[in-house]
Amino acid sequence: MKPRAFDYVRPDTVAEAVDILAEYGDDARIMAGGQSLMAILNLRMAEPKVIVDIGGHTAFKGIKVANGFLEVGASVTQNELMNWPDLAKTSPLLAKALPWVGHFQTRNRGTVCGSLSHADPSSEIPLSLATLGGEVVLRSKRGERVVAAEEFQTGMLSTSREPDEMMVAARFPIAANLKRAAFREVARRHGDFAILALAAVAETDTSVRLGIGGLADRPVATRIDASSKSAIADALGTLAWELEGSDDIHATARYRRDLLRRMGPIVIEEAISCAA
Amino acid sequence: MRRVAKDTKARVTLTLNGKKTTGEAESRTLLTDFLRHEIGMTGTHVGCEHGVCGCCTVLIDGVAARACLTLAQAADGRSVETVESLTGLDGKLNPLQEALRDHHALQCGFCTPGILMSFTDFLKRVPDPTVEQVKDVLGGHICRCTGYQGLIDAMMDGAKRLRS
Numbered sequence: 060m061k062p063r064a065f066d067y068v069r070p071d072t073v074a075e076a077v078d079i080l081a082e083y084g085d086d087a088r089i090m091a092g093g094q095s096l097m098a099i100l101n102l103r104m105a106e107p108k109v110i111v112d113i114g115g116h117t118a119f120k121g122i123k124v125a126n127g128f129l130e131v132g133a134s135v136t137q138n139e140l141m142n143w144p145d146l147a148k149t150s151p152l153l154a155k156a157l158p159w160v161g162h163f164q165t166r167n168r169g170t171v172c173g174s175l176s177h178a179d180p181s182s183e184i185p186l187s188l189a190t191l192g193g194e195v196v197l198r199s200k201r202g203e204r205v206v207a208a209e210e211f212q213t214g215m216l217s218t219s220r221e222p223d224e225m226m227v228a229a230r231f232p233i234a235a236n237l238k239r240a241a242f243r244e245v246a247r248r249h250g251d252f253a254i255l256a257l258a259a260v261a262e263t264d265t266s267v268r269l270g271i272g273g274l275a276d277r278p279v280a281t282r283i284d285a286s287s288k289s290a291i292a293d294a295l296g297t298l299a300w301e302l303e304g305s306d307d308i309h310a311t312a313r314y315r316r317d318l319l320r321r322m323g324p325i326v327i328e329e330a331i332s333c334a335a
Numbered sequence: 336m337r338r339v340a341k342d343t344k345a346r347v348t349l350t351l352n353g354k355k356t357t358g359e360a361e362s363r364t365l366l367t368d369f370l371r372h373e374i375g376m377t378g379t380h381v382g383c384e385h386g387v388c389g390c391c392t393v394l395i396d397g398v399a400a401r402a403c404l405t406l407a408q409a410a411d412g413r414s415v416e417t418v419e420s421l422t423g424l425d426g427k428l429n430p431l432q433e434a435l436r437d438h439h440a441l442q443c444g445f446c447t448p449g450i451l452m453s454f455t456d457f458l459k460r461v462p463d464p465t466v467e468q469v470k471d472v473l474g475g476h477i478c479r480c481t482g483y484q485g486l487i488d489a490m491m492d493g494a495k496r497l498r499s
Contacts, residue, residue, distance in 0.1 A: 060384060064341035067362035067408045071336050090409075097404035098385035101365075108341075110362070112409050115396075138398075162475030164453055165386055167398040168405070249474045 062100035069112040073119075073198065076111055076225060081200040083109045084222035090114060091134050094161065094169035095177040111225075114168070119227060124149060128193070128230035137166035137174070137184070149233050151333070152191060152240035152258055156183045159242065162250045172226045178212045181253040181273035183244070185212055189278040190258040190270030193231045197224040205230075208280075215276040236262045241329035244272075245318055247309060254310045255318040259330035261285070267327045274302040274315050285327055295323040339408055347411045351376070352420035360407035367391045369407035370417060378418040378448050382477070389476035392449035393417050399456035418448035421455065431455065434493035435486075442480035450476050450486065458494050466491065 070076040080087055086108035090096050093114065099105045113119060119133035122143050129150050131140055140146065141157040160166055160174070160183050174184040175195060188195075188208040195211050197204050197220055204224075211218050220226065237260050244256035256272035265286040272278045279302060284290045299319045304312035339345040339362040347369065348357045358373040365384070370376045370393075382388035384403045391402040394416035402415075421429045428436065431451060441447045450473070457472045458464070464472075469490045473483060 061365065061368075062363045064361070064363050066341050067337075067339040067406065069337040069408070075336050093404050093406070093409070094386060094401075097406070100363075101384045101403070110406070112406070114409055158471075162389075163457065163472045164389060164392055164399045164401060164475040165404075167456075168395070168400045249471065 060101050060103060062097075063103055063106045065100075065107055066109045067112065068109060070116075073227070076113060077198055077200045077223070079109065079111050080223045080225055087111055087222075089133075089176070089225050091119075091170040091173040092136060092168040093173075094165045095173060095179070113225075119172075121228075124233065127232060127234060129153070129233050131171045131229050131231070133170065133172040133225070133227050135171055137161070137169050137171055138163070140171055141166065150191075150231050151238050152187050152242060152260055153231060155240060155242040156187045156258060159183045159244055159249075159253070159256070165250075172229050175211070175229055176218065176220065176226050178214075178216050178218050178277070179252070180215050180275065180277050181256060182278075183242070183253070183256060183258075183272070186256055186258050186270045186272035186278040187242075188229060188231060189280040190260060190268055191232045191237055192268075192280070193229065195226050196228040196230065197221075198227045199224040203227075212277045239330050239333035241326045241333070243322060243326050243329075245322065252309070255315050255322065257319070257322055257326045259326040261327075261330040261333065264331055267330055269298075269323065269327065271298070271302065271319060274299075274304040274319060283327065285331060288324065291324050291327055292320070295320050337408070337411070345408065347407050349410050349412065350414040352416055358407075362406070362408055364407040366393070366395075366402040366405040366407050366410050366415070369410070370402065370415075373407075376417055376419055380445055380448055382445070387477070388446070388449075389453065390446045390449040392452045392476070394452055394456055397456070399453045416452070416455075418451055421451060430496035431458070431490075431493040434489045434496055438485045438489035438492060440481055440485035440489035441478075446476055446478040446480075450478070454490055454493065458490075458497055462494060462498050464491075464494055469494075 088107040121132040147154040239261040244253040258270035260268040267285045270280040299316035304315040344359040380390040382390040386401045386404045
């Protein structure tokens with residue numbers, strides 16, 4: 060289908076972009092790569108009055124390492140980050156997660172921050188940010204604030220971003236104890252939405268951060284006692300019931316819980332066995 | 336700041352297959368529709384219109400992208416290459432197209448333009464791909480005729496022809 064009519068605006072500066080958001084609030088939507096938003100517009104699942112296009116804007120192009128974070132600007136595409144030469148060394152989890160995001164063709168335009176803003180509960184980038192305990196930088200005419208991943212994504216396709224705010228950057232922690240990482244997901248075909256996605260980071264040989272996507276209405280990250288096989292199995296069993304999951308056209312909640320119990324130990328083991 | 340009010344048209348100028356091209360588009364006009372209806376270049380096909388099937392894939396600033404997920408207004412000032420750019424003025428197929436024909440990698444041809452453009456980008460970056468890499472890129476396209484094996488063979492062979 061075709062999108063409903065809207066005003067199209069391409070700002071030249073960040074100040075112009077936040078001015079428009081201040082004026083239109085909820086009626087405006089930021090578009091960077093458009094790989095989620097354009098599909099939603101074409102399907103008429105969203106009908107904003109104004110599209111603010113920041114795609115390819117040089118003001119948001121940076122990838123940099125600062126203050127213990129890998130900071131990714133709002134118009135950096137998924138493939139730009141994936142092909143960044145230092146990625147595997149700086150953030151092994153992102154290096155392992157990004158190839159699962161969409162397809163080669165959509166990663167060419169889809170942005171890292173766009174995926175976070177879209178906040179799909181089964182998406183790989185929000186899951187990685189949650190697992191690493193990262194944060195996002197939101198800017199409005201009122202100023203700038205930093206929001207932790209766990210407070211940012213509030214549910215299915217919803218975030219704590221205020222209507223006049225735009226995400227200008229995402230910050231992925233890169234501490235030394237976050238380097239032993241593993242990522243796996245199950246989907247009907249590569250590039251489809253994950254039925255279940257798991258990210259694991261071994262902080263020590265017996266303590267692992269596990270991120271779960273596709274089960275709850277948002278990615279959930281938790282610390283797991285990995286001192287024994289039975290401790291891992293107990294923790295995953297409890298988590299599966301707590302997060303519950305839901306049925307949809309791709310899989311039942313029960314199947315998703317079962318995947319967590321079976322795939323969890325594999326991903327945790329894989330993270331622990333990574334060289335430090 | 337570029338501003339196009341709804342239901343109005345604005346001039347879009349892009350470098351299309353190396354040639355400066357201008358047309359008019361509404362704010363909501365998709366690049367697919369702009370290419371086909373405004374410019375009259377119908378090589379870019381329209382399938383699902385939500386980025387899944389891949390048949391509208393073109394190169395935007397040199398990288399493969401879905402034209403159906405791109406607004407014509409957003410393409411203003413950029414370079415766009417479509418399947419029409421692959422064949423020479425004499426009608427001679429390029430090595431990738433020839434490989435497709437030789438391996439019977441198409442029947443109805445609906446998905447073909449998108450697949451050609453994806454691999455035009457990909458093989459520039461990875462001239463000597465593995466079968467796994469070819470399958471990964473092909474995963475961004477849906478072909479209902481061939482069963483994909485012919486396409487995999489054609490892209491592996493096409494890569495070889497482009498290298499030599």
